[in-house]
Amino acid sequence: MIGFPNNPDSKLSGFSFESLRELLIGKILLLCHHNADPDAICSAFGVQMLIRSIEPFSDARIFLPGGASSLTRRIMDALGIQVQNEAFIDDYDTLVILDTATPIQLGDWGEKLSKSSAKKIIIDHHSKHPTMMKISNYSMIDESATSTCELVYNIYSGMGVKPTPIVARALLLGIVYDSRHFFIATPNTLNAASALLEIDGSIPEIFSMLRSERKRSERIARIKAAQRIKFHDTRGWILAASRLSSFHASSARALIGLGADASVVAGSEKGNLKASLRSTDLFYQGSHIHLGELAQTLGAEFDGSGSGHPTAAGINCKGDVNLFLERAIFMLSELLQQVSKNHR
Known part of the structure; x- marks a missing residue:
């Protein structure tokens, strides 16, 4: 799915690959969400290398406002991906925001983004968020894609550019990571992976690079999530909720592994939930x-924002954690009751 310019005054009648190519000129800053995962950094690296290939005189740099995960940092070291230690938004003509569903995921840069006069391009596979669509000039969003790296591969293909071996490996890493090792892969995912493997790659090597042992702190957090669990049996579905200060995503997955059909794990720190x-x-x-x-x-x-996929989502907001968890379970229960009524 190729998006259209969000600015009605834009001279572009549609968002074509040629139009995108024309935008990737000058000083360009590539941004990813906080605690960037492999899909985020590898998609940014893919776009950076694409720009260097098609526009040698352009200056494309990567900046991670909220840092990167430990796994991502390992991948960056292995692939030689370099990022800026700091960046000044006014220095750039174009901002490319990748794998980022909401401005809050960029921390302080979310507000900077809304005030910047630079052109803004969104490349993402999460559900569209109204705030992001409002501040962006152009978007390429496809929720059916299992990763942003899959979309970046489509850009290479649409522009007729063959990824270098190192880029092919990076895009494969992002695709494998976000498709949960192909568990949720679509035919388009597998087609992209197959084409990239023809250029460079060994699936065992890719899997090996993504393998990581859970740290003791994460293992303890998952156990605490299980200890503090509150579950509700609603219309035959098991809904689980738990409160933690960290490792929310990992712990929510752990509750699913324990048998919940849907889980919510939340925590707050310094007023941020x-x-x-x-x-x-x-x-x-x-x-x-x-x-x-x-x-x-x-x-x-x-008082915040959230976004995600059909079976995985994240929220950054404010408020009381217990009230939030109660509200989340209530809303899930209400939705399940509506489904039950509709099927009568």
């Missing part, structure tokens, strides 16, 4: 509850 939502594919297929859409609603209700 963060939450992760997860569900099984069976839950989504049976209920049609899209966690990314639920996260948008919950985030707005608690």
Whole structure:
């Protein structure tokens, strides 16, 4: 899916690959969400290398406003990906925001982004968020893609540019990581992976690079999430909620592993509330509850924002954690009751 310019005054009638190529000129800053994961950094690296290939005189740099995960840093070292230690937004003609669903995921840079006069391009596979769509000039968003790296591969293909071996490996890493090692892969995902493997790659090597042992602190957090669990049996579905100060996503996945159909794990620090939502594919297929859409609603209700996918979402907001968890479970229960009524 190729997006269209969000600025009605734009001279572009549509967002074509040629139009994108024309935008990737001058000084360009590539941005990713806080605690950048492999899909975020590898998609940014892919676009950076594409720009250097098609526009040698352009200056494209990567900046991670909220740092990167430990796994991501390992991948950056292995691939030689370099990022800026600091950046000044006014120095750039174009900002490319990758794998980022909401401005809050950019920290202080979210506000800078909204005030900047630079052209803004969004490349993402999360559900569209109204705030991001409002501040962007151009977008390429496809929620059916399992990763942003898959979209970046499509850009290479659409422009007729062959990725270098190192870029092919980077895009493969992002695709494998965000498709959960191909568990949620689509035909388009597998086609992209197959083409990239023809250039460079060994699936065992890719899997090996993504392998990581959970740190003791994360293992303890997952155990605490299980200890503090509150579960609700609603219309035959098991909904689980727990409170933690960190490792929300990992712990939400752990609750699914324990048998929950949908889980919510939340915690707060210095007045900021963060939450992760997860569900099984069976839950989504049976209920049609899209966690990314639920996260948008919950985030707005608690003075923040949220976004994500049908079975995985995140929220950054404010408020009391217990009230938030109660509200999240209540909304899930209400949605399940509506589904039940519709099927009568």
